[in-house]
Amino acid sequence: MISTLKLRAVPAHRTPERVWGVLLAVAQAARPGPRTIGKPARAFTLIELLVVIAVIAVLAAMLLPALSRTKESGRRTACANNLRQLAIAAALYVTDHGVYPPRDLSDPWPNQLLSQYQNLDVLLCPSDRPPLPAGPPTEAAQAPRSYLMNSFLDYFGTALSPAEFKNLTKGTTLVPLRDNIIQNPADTILFGEKKTDRNDFYVDLKSVTLTVVDVTEQRRHHRDSGDPKSGGSNHSYADGGVRYSRYGRSLCPVNYWAITESGRTNLAICIY
DSSP states (O other): OOOOOOOOOOOGGGGGHHHHHHHHHHHHHSSSOOOOOTOOOOOOOOHHHHHOOOOOHHHHHHHHHHHHHHHHHHHHHHHHHHHHHHHHHHHHHHHHBBOOOOSSSOOHHHHHHHHHHOGGGGGGGGTTTOOSSSSSSSSGGSSSEEEEEEHHHHHOOOOOOOOHHHHHTTTTSSOOBGGGSSSSSSSSSEEEBBTTTTOOOEOOOOSOOOOOHHHBOOBSOOOOOBBBOOOOOEEEEEEEEEEEEEEETTTTOOTTOOOSHHHHHHHHOOOO
């Protein structure tokens, strides 16, 4: 039989020292068991109950942000694992072909690398919420996606003639990059996170209409709603590594999307 809780009025100055006693009384009252004959149930006041409720509310307010940060840490880790899988897929492609997948607007990298990563879930970061397609995708490039690939245009801008470079950017010519061209693989981004509302497949450092800031997400994880320059994003590098970069640090003082020494400094964009 569950004990009955009785309320009685007592002076308010006695409330603080009895809060924990109230908690204990609540726990004991909720525990079924025989009552001692002739011994009245220990009473406590309405004020004490309200104080206990307030304490619980304060504790909840302290714990919920911590739980939210913990959940975001898990999503950030899953996102980094996806980028690692894409880096492995690119490495397998290089092993088979001796070059990276070419910048191809009609058959972009999700299609070209599909046989290496196989699972379309790899394309989506758990922290990202892009619009879902109306039906099942007919190809990998139509699946919900959170990432985009380096197109190495800072290198091709100097290695190709103006006419060849124009055809490359228009998509009429495919020019793959040999893996030995990248001199700093540990510091050259291969894949990064894109903005949710963008459908770009590639980062084009030589674009005259969109900068790398316009298409890449710089603060998907651990952002503070009150600070527009808080948080950061994950990137996978040409050596297969994955790193988290705080807001804007992947672009300045060195732009890690560039592979030429001049591009790494001249194309740097400081936004923090």
